[in-house]
Amino acid sequence: MQQRHLGRTAATQDPNKLIIDPFAPDDELDLLKPIDNLNAARVLILNASYEPLHVCSVKRSVALLMYEVAERVEDSDRVLRSPSQVFAVPSVIRLKKFVKRPYRQRVAFNRKNVFRRDDHRCQYCGVKSSDLTLDHVLPRSRKGSTSWDNVVACCHRCNAKKRDRTPEEANMKLRRRPFAPRFMFSSAYGVLPNIDPIWEKYLP
Numbered sequence: 001m002q003q004r005h006l007g008r009t010a011a012t013q014d015p016n017k018l019i020i021d022p023f024a025p026d027d028e029l030d031l032l033k034p035i036d037n038l039n040a041a042r043v044l045i046l047n048a049s050y051e052p053l054h055v056c057s058v059k060r061s062v063a064l065l066m067y068e069v070a071e072r073v074e075d076s077d078r079v080l081r082s083p084s085q086v087f088a089v090p091s092v093i094r095l096k097k098f099v100k101r102p103y104r105q106r107v108a109f110n111r112k113n114v115f116r117r118d119d120h121r122c123q124y125c126g127v128k129s130s131d132l133t134l135d136h137v138l139p140r141s142r143k144g145s146t147s148w149d150n151v152v153a154c155c156h157r158c159n160a161k162k163r164d165r166t167p168e169e170a171n172m173k174l175r176r177r178p179f180a181p182r183f184m185f186s187s188a189y190g191v192l193p194n195i196d197p198i199w200e201k202y203l204p
């Protein structure tokens with residue numbers, strides 16, 4: 001487990017190594033994707049125990065690495081450039097010291113979290129709104145459960161249109177099957193920021 005971060009980054013995928021390798025073909029350098037906004041990308045922070053803790057900006061992750069509070073676990077395919085240096089942008093970092101933190105393994109099912117899971121979008125028409133309601137996909141009158149996998153965010157218009165019917169009966173298409181989020185980031189970035197596929201193996 002402690003070793004799982006080692007060995008993933010092959011030489012050809014490591015921008016730092018590529019830059020300092022005098023024999024690396026120049027066209028490989030073009031593969032490096034510079035990142036121009038330090039706040040654009042997100043970095044997953046793991047606890048020392050490898051549990052996911054938080055999601056932060058690249059800027060913050062670089063600071064944590066520089067102060068040696070954290071270590072690199074996975075790099076992204078992007079780089080930061082300065083006139084003289086190229087720095088691989090991390091995708092996953094790990095705190096060196098274990099941080100004790102109340103961590104809820106299961107995400108509480110409630111209105112607010114359903115809206116967060118659904119990115120504040122009606123799951124039928126896709127409209128984004130701060131004034132949404134909840135819809136039971138299989139209506140309550142048909143014993144549809146009030147749970148993560150049967151409740152979705154819905155705008156008032158679609159809710160009125162669907163009434164007491166299933167999406168099929170109402171001829172309305174669900175954009176995505178509802179699901180219980182595996183992990184909720186208690187951060188300003190929302191429940192499920194765009195999850196980098198590299199993070200997958202670290203998420204419960």
Ligand SMILES: [Zn+2]
Nearest residue numbers: 122125155158
């Ligand atoms: Zn709608």
